[in-house]
Amino acid sequence: MSESDPAAPADTGYDEWADSLAEGGYFIECANGHGSLPPRRVCPECGSTDLAEEALPETGEVETFSEIHVAPSGFGEDPPYVTAVVNFGTVRVTGIVRGLSADEVAIGTAVRPDVERNDATGNRLVVFRSA
Amino acid sequence: MTGVRVAGVGLTPFGEHAGRTGRDLFAEAALAALDDAGVPGEDVEHLNYGNFMGALAERQGHQAPLMAEAAGLRCAGTRYEEACASAGVAVREAVRAVRSGENDVMLAGGMERMTNLSTAEVTESLAVAADELFEVRAGVTFPGAYALMARAYFDEYGGDREDLAHVAAKNHANAVNNEYAQYQREITVEQALDSPAVASPLHLFDACPITDGASALVLVSEEYAAEHDIEAPVAITGTGQGGDRAALQDRADMARTPAATDAAAEAYGDAGVASDEVDLAEVHDCFTIAEVMALEALDLFDSGEGIGAARRGDTTRDGDLPVNLSGGLKAKGHPVGATGGSQIAEMTRLLRGDHPNSDAVPDATVGLTHNAGGTVASAVVHVLEVAE
Ligand SMILES: [Zn+2]
Numbered sequence: 297m298s299e300s301d302p303a304a305p306a307d308t309g310y311d312e313w314a315d316s317l318a319e320g321g322y323f324i325e326c327a328n329g330h331g332s333l334p335p336r337r338v339c340p341e342c343g344s345t346d347l348a349e350e351a352l353p354e355t356g357e358v359e360t361f362s363e364i365h366v367a368p369s370g371f372g373e374d375p376p377y378v379t380a381v382v383n384f385g386t387v388r389v390t391g392i393v394r395g396l397s398a399d400e401v402a403i404g405t406a407v408r409p410d411v412e413r414n415d416a417t418g419n420r421l422v423v424f425r426s427a
Numbered sequence: 428m429t430g431v432r433v434a435g436v437g438l439t440p441f442g443e444h445a446g447r448t449g450r451d452l453f454a455e456a457a458l459a460a461l462d463d464a465g466v467p468g469e470d471v472e473h474l475n476y477g478n479f480m481g482a483l484a485e486r487q488g489h490q491a492p493l494m495a496e497a498a499g500l501r502c503a504g505t506r507y508e509e510a511c512a513s514a515g516v517a518v519r520e521a522v523r524a525v526r527s528g529e530n531d532v533m534l535a536g537g538m539e540r541m542t543n544l545s546t547a548e549v550t551e552s553l554a555v556a557a558d559e560l561f562e563v564r565a566g567v568t569f570p571g572a573y574a575l576m577a578r579a580y581f582d583e584y585g586g587d588r589e590d591l592a593h594v595a596a597k598n599h600a601n602a603v604n605n606e607y608a609q610y611q612r613e614i615t616v617e618q619a620l621d622s623p624a625v626a627s628p629l630h631l632f633d634a635c636p637i638t639d640g641a642s643a644l645v646l647v648s649e650e651y652a653a654e655h656d657i658e659a660p661v662a663i664t665g666t667g668q669g670g671d672r673a674a675l676q677d678r679a680d681m682a683r684t685p686a687a688t689d690a691a692a693e694a695y696g697d698a699g700v701a702s703d704e705v706d707l708a709e710v711h712d713c714f715t716i717a718e719v720m721a722l723e724a725l726d727l728f729d730s731g732e733g734i735g736a737a738r739r740g741d742t743t744r745d746g747d748l749p750v751n752l753s754g755g756l757k758a759k760g761h762p763v764g765a766t767g768g769s770q771i772a773e774m775t776r777l778l779r780g781d782h783p784n785s786d787a788v789p790d791a792t793v794g795l796t797h798n799a800g801g802t803v804a805s806a807v808v809h810v811l812e813v814a815e
Binding site: 307310332333340359360361362363364365366367368369370371373377379381387388389390391392398403414417419420421422 | 565568628629
């Protein structure tokens with residue numbers, strides 16, 4: 297699926313956010329301090345529509361992770377690979393861990409976000425690198 | 428508000444039905460349910476049908492009218508889709524339709540055809556239940572999502588793979604006598620521990636199989652049962668549904684399933700039943716850790732106590748609270764869109780006394796069913812009671 301594929305679903309909001317991870321990334325914060333990820337018109341926690349983009353902290357901590365041994369067909373990532381949910385304080389982000397084996401990842405491991413391109417699907421791929 | 432009785436239940440054997448169509452599977456279950464109920468098909472006023480991945484597996488959307496036709500019904504039908512909780516929702520809405528007085532006779536259940544796909548294709552199809560942008564694209568598979576929850580649970584409450592292996596061994600033991608189960612054979616804790624890793628810390632024997640199958644229930648009002656002399660000793664007295672944020676990353680605590688907690692609270696309140704009155708439960712053990720989290724969400728065990736329940740023997744056949752006497756999704760099988768109906772069919776048989784494992788619970792009067800969608804972004808809980 298290339299970027300010019302007319303059948304590809306629109307990902308406005310998500311694609312811009314994923315691309316921003318190369319420069320540290322951002323999240324959406326409501327007037328009451330709740331964090332979420334785009335696209336958002338309303339805070340899913342409190343319903344506030346007073347939303348602003350805030351920079352993500354430079355690093356986050358692995359909150360949970362799994363070494364995936366069976367991948368979906370056409371996903372374009374050869375298993376095993378490590379997927380983690382990383383806590384950045386007000387938001388958590390899910391992605392694939394680069395540069396660390398499953399044995400080297402633990403709950404609490406500090407990582408920074410980045411973005412790659414999934415060659416098989418053409419989609420952005422959120423990744424984490426050792427901080 | 429009128430009471431709702433389970434007049435009849437029908438199941439196909441769960442397993443691999445190579446070469447059979449979904450419509451044929453559902454017809455088999457529906458006809459069995461009507462026969463069990465002694466209710467003529469022309470009395471059915473509406474079909475509530477659960478299905479998740481039919482558009483992918485059989486290239487067949489718009490399945491409800493097709494299934495009504497296959498079952499020989501003249502009524503309209505509606506398809507319900509809530510991932511693995513599709514049939515649970517279909518049953519819940521049928522209960523609500525009867526209670527409202529709008530309908531007296533409903534057919535509810537579901538069907539899924541899965542084994543015609545490769546494992547990689549099933550993995551891809553099931554992943555559709557997760558958040559496409561923030562989870563699927565980040566490499567989270569269905570087993571991977573439960574693995575993320577399992578590690579979060581171990582971190583918060585303790586427990587290990589051996590505790591989970593006891594859940595698998597228990598459910599396999601329960602399936603041995605169940606003629607509808609996909610795996611009618613025992614496994615040992617050691618076999619479960621030694622099975623290959625799928626998504627650490629979960630291994631192959633922590634996961635339910637890939638399954639074809641269908642379930643159907645005939646639900647009737649108490650008035651209809653009395654007028655037509657229908658023998659229907661089991662009533663659905665409580666129903667509840669809960670929802671949560673779709674992506675795990677957006678949940679405050681990945682070791683808990685608040686959608687199930689909310690669904691259970693609603694169902695208990697609806698039935699006027701307390702959690703300590705429950706005699707047995709059928710819970711959604713798509714992965715062994717899911718049974719653990721279900722036990723705690725349903726208030727059957729305190730937080731952190733569910734992990735050891737099978738190992739201690741609390742939830743085994745001889746325990747105080749037998750869980751998944753059918754074999755559960757783990758050993759009976761998990762045809763995704765049929766599972767919620769299958770759980771209620773099995774619970775009805777267990778309470779009526781005509782299930783091969785009814786002898787484990789001879790005096791039981793209150794049963795609980797718990798059906799979850801995805802990583803429990805949706806959950807449906809029902810209370811079943813022996814009414815007469
Ligand atoms: Zn807010």
